Amino acid sequence: MKRLGTPIPDLVLLEPRVFEDERGFFFESYNKRVLADLGLCQEFVQDNHSRSRRGVLRGLHYQMPQPQGKLVRVVTGEIFDVAVDLRRSSPTFLQWYGVKLSAENKLQLYVPEGFAHGFLTLSEWAEVLYKTTDFYAPQYERCIRWDDPQLRIEWPLDPGVQPVVSPKDAAGVPVEKADLFP
Numbered sequence: 001m002k003r004l005g006t007p008i009p010d011l012v013l014l015e016p017r018v019f020e021d022e023r024g025f026f027f028e029s030y031n032k033r034v035l036a037d038l039g040l041c042q043e044f045v046q047d048n049h050s051r052s053r054r055g056v057l058r059g060l061h062y063q064m065p066q067p068q069g070k071l072v073r074v075v076t077g078e079i080f081d082v083a084v085d086l087r088r089s090s091p092t093f094l095q096w097y098g099v100k101l102s103a104e105n106k107l108q109l110y111v112p113e114g115f116a117h118g119f120l121t122l123s124e125w126a127e128v129l130y131k132t133t134d135f136y137a138p139q140y141e142r143c144i145r146w147d148d149p150q151l152r153i154e155w156p157l158d159p160g161v162q163p164v165v166s167p168k169d170a171a172g173v174p175v176e177k178a179d180l181f182p
């Protein structure tokens, strides 16, 4: 597993070592010791799996209190994965980063606690697996609008095309009104 840099130091992009042969491929999608050697010593307590059709946008979500770090990967299709730094004390406060994660590139993104997370589905279908560092707590769930005018996230949407979002996400708040991290 290689640790690749991102413009936001705590946001980590990982590239697994893939073993290919005439049968197909094998790779360790998660190895606690390997991640610890790369500086990621988080304990994960929950695995999530979602499937989305093209044009679905899930996010921007975070929990407060009880924030979740998330280790995100894609096993079918492709997504544009986005993380936003919501930590007021961070030099990259309110900066966002987006990256294409796909079954093909096998890249993984570690989104730390204190970040909002969301993704846009780029393929006909995408299945996203992610580990979290704390348990789901719906009572603490927060949602920032995906098209927040201050964040100006450059989602790869065709001009004039709106994403498919849940009613909860359609009711997301502007970041200026959101509860943010210290």
Ligand SMILES: Cc1cn([C@H]2C[C@H](O)[C@@H](COP(=O)(O)OP(=O)(O)O[C@H]3O[C@H](C)C(=O)[C@H](O)[C@H]3O)O2)c(=O)[nH]c1=O
Pocket: 048, 050, 058, 059, 061, 062, 070, 117, 118, 119, 136, 166
């Ligand atoms: C997140 C979650 C949801 N659920 C239930 C609650 C709902 O009945 C149903 C769908 O939940 P929701 O619409 O919140 O799912 P997403 O929109 O994919 O939410 C996720 O999307 C973005 C990308 C994230 O980063 C978060 O992990 C998470 O908020 O699953 C659970 O039972 N456990 C869970 O951990």
